[in-house]
Amino acid sequence: MEGAQILSTEDLSIIVGSILVGTLSRILILKEDYRQYPSYPNGYLIHMITGFVAAALGAVALPALFSKNFVAVTFLTLALQQFRDVRKMEKESLSDLEHTEYTYRGAAYIDGIAKTFESRNYIAFITSFLASITMMVLPYAIWIKLIGGFLVGFAALFLLKNFTKGKSIGDIAQVEEGTIEVKDSNLYVNGIFISNILGTENAEKLFQEEGMAVIITPNENHYRINLDNFGQRQAALFEATRALGNKRYAFTRKDYEKGRVVITLIPIKRDLDALIEAVKKCPLLESAKKSHAVLKTNLKGD
Amino acid sequence: MGRESSLRPEYQILAYVTLAKERVISSNCLCLLAKSEDEAKILTADVAKAMKADVTKLTNGDYVIIRV
Numbered sequence: 001m002e003g004a005q006i007l008s009t010e011d012l013s014i015i016v017g018s019i020l021v022g023t024l025s026r027i028l029i030l031k032e033d034y035r036q037y038p039s040y041p042n043g044y045l046i047h048m049i050t051g052f053v054a055a056a057l058g059a060v061a062l063p064a065l066f067s068k069n070f071v072a073v074t075f076l077t078l079a080l081q082q083f084r085d086v087r088k089m090e091k092e093s094l095s096d097l098e099h100t101e102y103t104y105r106g107a108a109y110i111d112g113i114a115k116t117f118e119s120r121n122y123i124a125f126i127t128s129f130l131a132s133i134t135m136m137v138l139p140y141a142i143w144i145k146l147i148g149g150f151l152v153g154f155a156a157l158f159l160l161k162n163f164t165k166g167k168s169i170g171d172i173a174q175v176e177e178g179t180i181e182v183k184d185s186n187l188y189v190n191g192i193f194i195s196n197i198l199g200t201e202n203a204e205k206l207f208q209e210e211g212m213a214v215i216i217t218p219n220e221n222h223y224r225i226n227l228d229n230f231g232q233r234q235a236a237l238f239e240a241t242r243a244l245g246n247k248r249y250a251f252t253r254k255d256y257e258k259g260r261v262v263i264t265l266i267p268i269k270r271d272l273d274a275l276i277e278a279v280k281k282c283p284l285l286e287s288a289k290k291s292h293a294v295l296k297t298n299l300k301g302d
Numbered sequence: 303m304g305r306e307s308s309l310r311p312e313y314q315i316l317a318y319v320t321l322a323k324e325r326v327i328s329s330n331c332l333c334l335l336a337k338s339e340d341e342a343k344i345l346t347a348d349v350a351k352a353m354k355a356d357v358t359k360l361t362n363g364d365y366v367i368i369r370v
Contacts, residue, residue, distance in 0.1 A: 184359070184361075185357075185358070185359040196358050196359075197356040197357065197358050197368065198357075199346070199356070199357030199358045199359040199365055199366075200346065200347055200350065200357045200359075201343070202347070203356075203357065
């Protein structure tokens with residue numbers, strides 16, 4: 001490839017193979033899960049295309065350097081810029097939707113989703129980059145190079161997927177059904193005061209007949225740091241209302257004594273298992289995550 | 303009241319419905335004096351429906367119509 005203006009078939013195969021690995025990686029982690037995001041089909045297409053661009057940047061970086069085209073390093077800054085744009089795009093798009101949803105996602109959850117989308121583009125970039133390195137380094141026939149590149153690319157995908165996989169509320173807490181009680185227009189769930197805006201008989205009756213509630217109890221006391229976080233509770237409430245719909249009223253409240261968190265609402269679809277599942281699967285936000293271990297730091301040095 | 307958990311909820315008192323004349327003082331919200339408990343309930347429900355608002359019943363029996 002020394003200064004050649006036209007790519008050889010082998011180089012072209014390496015680039016195309018690497019782009020394929022990177023794009024496939026992006027598609028494989030582009031799941032439409034219970035959070036129904038990204039939206040199908042246009043959201044899918046957008047992220048597939050940005051994944052393809054990320055994979056292309058990863059695939060051509062090394063062949064460009066091998067051809068002594070050192071300006072190609074600027075590709076990396078271009079990649080960074082592109083990924084940042086993906087994050088910005090997601091953030092803007094979700095922020096614009098805030099006033100149309102049943103409840104707010106909240107800034108912390110939006111930030112988490114946007115970061116996830118950015119990091120998934122890095123995954124596409126890294127897998128195609130590693131695949132391209134492998135294909136270039138292996139001293140065998142082109143089809144063995146391609147197989148090697150695919151294997152390394154997908155191994156990298158597996159590792160990165162596990163590395164970036166976050167925890168959810170269900171990993172750190174128990175989620176159980178709560179008992180709703182309305183006393184003198186005050187709403188209580190398992191004895192925890194929630195709200196006093198059920199001032200009319202209609203509101204009281206509606207909540208007593210159709211209200212649903214879950215109690216989140218942290219497994220360890222220090223998990224309260226995560227669960228008490230405002231953004232985290234808002235994210236759980238958002239997931240609950242999106243899974244079941246929201247006819248009227250949706251509250252989240254924390255209990256200061258035992259660290260329990262209440263999610264209660266009047267859903268459109270009454271399905272307790274779905275409510276518990278939605279809350280359990282709500283991701284723990286990176287911005288709410290705090291290291292418990294830091295509290296044990298030995299500052300004295302003995 | 304799905305906006306309860308927004309970062310800075312903006313509560314707005316739209317109306318105050320009471321049975322006691324001495325509690326009607328000047329304010330920037332509508333104050334309604336009801337003749338009976340039933341009338342207070344009906345007034346509150348009507349205003350809340352029209353304004354798409356929520357209602358809080360105070361322990362003294364008065365109603366506050368609020369919007370979040």
